[in-house]
Every structure is written in structure tokens, then in C-alpha cells.
Amino acid sequence: MSSIFLPPPTQQINNAITHHAGVDLHVLRLDLMHPWVNGNKWFKLKYNLLEAKQKNLTTLLTFGGAYSNHIYATAAAGNLFGFRTIGVIRGEEKLPLNSTLTFAVQQGMQLVYINREAYRQRNTAALEEDLRQRFGEVFIIPEGGSNLNGVRGCTEIVKEAAAFDTICVACGTATTLAGIVLSLHKGQRSLAFPVLKGGAFLAPEIEKLLKNYLVSDLPSPNSYPGDWELVCDYHFGGYAKVNHELIQFRQQFAQRHGIPLDYVYTAKMFYGVMDLLHQGFFRRGDRLLLVHTGGLQGNIGIEERLERFQNLAQPEN
Template sequence: MEAPLQQLHHPLLKEQNLELWIKREDLLHPAISGNKWRKLKYNLQEAKRQQKSTLLTFGGAYSNHIAAVAAAGEEFGFRTIGIIRGIEHLPLNPTLHLAAAQGMELHYVAREVYRRKSEADFLQALSQQFQEPYILPEGGTNSLAVKGCTEIITDIALEYDYLCCASGTGGTLAGLIAGLEGEKQVLGFPALKGGDFLQQEIEELIRNYNGKQYFNWQLITDYHFGGYAKVKPELLAFMQEFTKQHQVPLDPVYTGKMMFGVFDLLRKGYFASGSRLVAVHTGGLQGKAGFRERLGLKV
């Protein structure tokens, strides 16, 4: 598995004497790509160590994490169970169809029930119901996931000044920050509206991982385009032009918004001349099929 660095070329970069590279984590694995592989790596090892035969996790109907856990179960010999937010809709959307085709058992719960996904008594009831599975949190984010994401840093054989990454639950960003150990500048681009709440979440994830606090990072919250999984015409137009110019596919939930934000900051002169930037492509491309089906979008 390799996630190469690819340099991007654009007039804005030349004008401002900047370099921009993209870390192609989307190429790590055909089905468990990007940050999902990084987050699952040590959790799969721990599940094996505990002699667990079943993985249970949580997600929405278009969750990259649900798709990745299903693929990991098929590849590494685990039974997989997905607790899906909301009611069942048939036919299954592309994400859930893919998960079911890889053997995942889908169990739907009402949204008010789903909100209890982190409560101890709810988790205990699920554990009893499904014969003591290895439980992964929503998005796969825990200390073992943070550990896996620190390895993105060790896999970047390039000197750079800024590291940019999209953020959902904060686990990948926490791993990048912890992996850098206070060096460089890290910019996180939340995919959710009101993403400032992630500041505390990420600080707690890092503290649980290594007991430390870092100050070389910030959240850029201006590029959510209305909220999680919401898009606007200018985002879609940017993604289409970006892929045409650089031959790098983006997804509209995470990487599209992050790259839009990076280029907007370039236009605003945010980065010092002579800087080198690395943007992490976190994968998530399976979700594009759902956008095409649900909204009729060309992405």
C-alpha cells in the first residue's frame, strides 16, 4: 500500500512562490482508502488480540466509515454489524449496498436512539445483543485511530511548512497534530457547520493519546458550504475543474471542501511566499456515487 505525494501546478502557486503537494491517501487501498485505513489498522490488530470475531460500528446512510468497516471485515475475516442512523430505504443507496454486499448486517435505529451511541448502558446492551463484538465508535475515532493517523506524518518524505486536512470527527486531525509533535502549522477544515466544537474534541483526543497539548494548529471553519454533506454550485464547479486540471478526484463532503478552502486562502494571500504546503487527501470517494444518485449531481 502506498500513498504517494503529487505536486500540483497552478498559476496562483507560481505567482506567490508557493509549492502545493497532495498526499494521495486515497490510493492506499481500493476499498479501505485514506484515513479509514489509518484509523482501522490498529483497531483491527486489537480486535484480533482480544480474539473478537465481530466488528460493530455506527454511521449514517452514506458513511465512508461504514463502507470501510464492511470492506475490512470481508478482507480480514470479521463478521460486521452496522448500526445505521434512521429508517431503512429500499433499494439501498450505493454506500449501504456496497456494505451489505461485503457481508455487513445493517440494523437501523431511530435518530433519538442513535444519539445514545456513546452511552455506556446502550453500548452494553448492544454488546449483549451481538455476542460481545469489538465496538468501533462513529467515524472510527479513538486513541488507536489517532495512533494510526500519526503514521501519515512519518510517510511524508518532504520538508514542508503547512499541513492541510479535512475534518469530520477530528480523529485524523488529532493524529496529524500528535505526529508532528508541535512542528509545522496544521490547518483543519471542518466539514460540519459550526465546526469550532472540534477544537475541544481534538484536544481531548490528543490528551487521551499522549497526554500532551499542542498550539501549532487551527480550524478553518469557513468552507462547510452549509453543513455536513451539503454542497453549492461553486464547490461542484471547483471540483470538476480541479479534477480536470490535476487528474485528482475529490469528494464533495471532505476533500472537495478542503481543497476549495486551500485555494481560496491562496487567493487571499494567506500563506507566506516561499512556503511549501501538503494537503492530505483522506479518500472518501465511494460517497460520490450517493451524491450522483440522491441529488443528480455530476461530481
């Protein structure tokens, strides 16, 4: 199943900030593994797809918003590996479909829209039973691939990264972080940058996720979690929120280093790392690995929203 994916390259970053801080900084380019199913999304899907095959289930059902990277990747993965896919989309249908949902339909995904109140029940047994009655025997993958299968896949992201002292990753549901923490080598630590406002609330959720994984029957690289820390100061106002400073940083970073970033996750984490380097947060000689978790297709939605705001701000002739 993994044979169609390229090994993610590691790219070194040299600039005035890294030179002044005296660190060795690299980026793990998960965004280059596959044109459609890349980043941490593939790792979170991998063992869900394998379990569905083992159970002889041919239909995947999952959840997401209108610009969801997970919906995009699940639709593509389903098409690649012979699954029917159903995407339960938060909110009402809006025509014409945006680029994310258009792609999902082109990949064969059936879209189902539910209101926001019902969507909040997506992880309940009642809604799952309702969906099974409606669509038959389906394999349900939670929003974002955020389950123990997702954690298992994410234990494979940095398993070959023993040369680094610190692994940095953006944090939404913390599934990716949990997998990375379980795969850390002795002496390593992980810094996670929540993209949600008030991200400290994730700490007990992360502890619970790690505990649940370690008591499960799923294999783990380690019998105990590695060191991790949340850095909660770089959310830029909350999930999918941006400002001029972040937009400018993303543009300049891509121009200088040839690495495109997404607004929602990686741009915030990269900005945070660079700011911490400037502050002298890291020890001289530290070796840092920044995990590029993909999600670039989601930039279209942010850019469309920014363009609408700019148009509204234009004075009428």
C-alpha cells in the same frame, strides 16, 4: 496487516494560483492506497482491528449513516481480515439499498437499523450493553473510528512528511487532525478545515482528544502536540451541503489535475486552500501538503440528491 496497501504517492500541483502565491503544493493521495479501504479510514481502523485480534474477538460492530465511508471501509476491512461485521445504521431501512449499503452487504456486513433518537445514544454504555446482549461479545468501534486507536493510526499518515511546512486536512470528528498534530516535526503546523457549520466548537474537543491520548498508554511520536489551527469558513452551509460553486470547483480541479475529490470533505478543504492562496494567506516559499482523505464512494449519494433536486426543478410538459 498493512501489506495489502500501496504506499500513498505524493502529487505536485502546479497552476496559476500556486505560481502567483509562490508556494510549493503537493497532495498526499491516501485515496490510492486500496480500492475499498483507503484514505484516513484505514488509519483509523488499523489499530482497532489489531486490538480486536489481540482480544480474540471475531465480530466488529460499528455505526454510520446510509452513505457512510466508515461503514463501507469497515465492511471491506472485515471481509479482508476475517472478521464478521455488523453495521448499526442511522434511520429506517430503505429498499432498494443504496450503493454504499449494497456494497457493505456484499462484503458480508449485517445491517441493523435504529431510529435517530436511539442513534444519538450510540456512545453510551447503556446502548453498548444492549447491543452486546443482542449480538454477543463484539468489538465496538465508534462511528468514524473516532477513538484513541483511531488517533494512533492517524499519527502514521504524515510521519514521513518532514519536508513540508504546513499540513492541510479536512476535519469532521478531528480524529485525523489529532493524529497528524501528534506527529508533526519541529517547525511544522497543521491547518484543519471543518466541514461542519460553526466548526470552532471543535477546538476544545481537539484539546481534550490530544490530552487523553498523551496520558494514555499508547505510543506517541511526540510528547506534546504540534501547532494547529482551525479554518472554519469553507463548510458551504454544513455537513454534506454543496452549492454550484463547490460542484464547479470539484469538476475543474479533477479535469486540470487528475485528482478526484469528494464533496463532503476534500473538495471543501482544497477549495479553502486555493482561496487562501489567492488571498496571500501563506508565505512565499511555503511548502504545503494537502491530505486527500479518500471518501470518493460517498459522492454517489450527493450526486443522486442533486439529480433529484434537478428533476424536481424541471417544468412539467
